Amino acid sequence: MPDLVVSQGRSHQRVSTAYRRRYRRGVALFALFAFPNLALIAVFAYWPVLENVYLSLTSWDFISPAPLFIGLENYIQMFTSGTFLGVLRITLIWVVVVVGVCLVLGIALASLFSMKLPGTTVVTGIVFTPHVIAGAAIAAVWLFIFDQNYGLARVVFNAVGLSSPAWTTDASWALPALIIVSIWKGVGFVSIVYLAGMQGMPSDVLEAARLDGANRWQLFRRIILPLLSPTTFFLVITQTISAFQAFDIIAVMTGGGPASATTTLSWFIYDQAFNRSNVGYSAAAGTVMFVILMCITVLQFRFVERRVHY
Numbered sequence: 001m002p003d004l005v006v007s008q009g010r011s012h013q014r015v016s017t018a019y020r021r022r023y024r025r026g027v028a029l030f031a032l033f034a035f036p037n038l039a040l041i042a043v044f045a046y047w048p049v050l051e052n053v054y055l056s057l058t059s060w061d062f063i064s065p066a067p068l069f070i071g072l073e074n075y076i077q078m079f080t081s082g083t084f085l086g087v088l089r090i091t092l093i094w095v096v097v098v099v100g101v102c103l104v105l106g107i108a109l110a111s112l113f114s115m116k117l118p119g120t121t122v123v124t125g126i127v128f129t130p131h132v133i134a135g136a137a138i139a140a141v142w143l144f145i146f147d148q149n150y151g152l153a154r155v156v157f158n159a160v161g162l163s164s165p166a167w168t169t170d171a172s173w174a175l176p177a178l179i180i181v182s183i184w185k186g187v188g189f190v191s192i193v194y195l196a197g198m199q200g201m202p203s204d205v206l207e208a209a210r211l212d213g214a215n216r217w218q219l220f221r222r223i224i225l226p227l228l229s230p231t232t233f234f235l236v237i238t239q240t241i242s243a244f245q246a247f248d249i250i251a252v253m254t255g256g257g258p259a260s261a262t263t264t265l266s267w268f269i270y271d272q273a274f275n276r277s278n279v280g281y282s283a284a285a286g287t288v289m290f291v292i293l294m295c296i297t298v299l300q301f302r303f304v305e306r307r308v309h310y
Helices: 002-055 073-079 082-113 120-132 135-145 152-159 174-199 203-211 216-227 229-244 248-253 265-275 279-302
Strands: none
Touching: 002 279, 073 082, 073 279, 082 120, 082 174, 082 229, 082 265, 120 174, 135 152, 135 174, 135 248, 174 229, 174 248, 203 216, 216 229, 229 279, 248 265, 265 279
């Protein structure tokens, strides 16, 4: 009996040793494949964020040998400045309108494309094309469309007896002009993602709803929309981040003007750093933008995801 106990103990020890070896090999293999990626993320993603936070606590003009540490003065100046608060207001309008309209138009177009009407494939490609074109090229085309004297928009206004407004030089029209262009560029991507979500829906659920007497609106509102909630959740996050980071269209069409009417947070960061050589102030604005995006993302995952039906 004692020999049996000893034998079982040795067998258990060998199994435990073999398990530990396999575990160490698994950890080593994971580290081998994961470490290069983690190192790249740390160097090119997290380190620039930390460096930007440090610069936000300094005053620097690209010329001085080293940044001068000034603590929270940049943040105090920002949040007591009417200019920066105005930039936040314009950014909020920009993000809410662009993201909201893109989602509504995107799901409407996706519903239309899912009907498989003649020519749908061609129209789908046409709608998606602006998404893959560089924003600077799109902005250059729309500058011609919005031209008061020669643009195509002038023809539409003249047809109803009105004169074309100064789209990019009038403070009242500049922001709407940029919003129109941004929506035109982004709605194709949103519609394609929604279309993919619709095509992946279980056909038996839709057919059962039709057999129960659901009309098209009831089918869309009570079946399709809830099933598309993961797609909507994904699009809200990605399109919000994209809208906050919008830069190329603004740079080409208005340059933040006229009179800061189109100065969003992304353009403000660029303008302070490279046009005004106020690097610390620009870094502080960049840190604020990072915090805003983090808070929006956390809130969306915390509250919005609860209403997502997977």
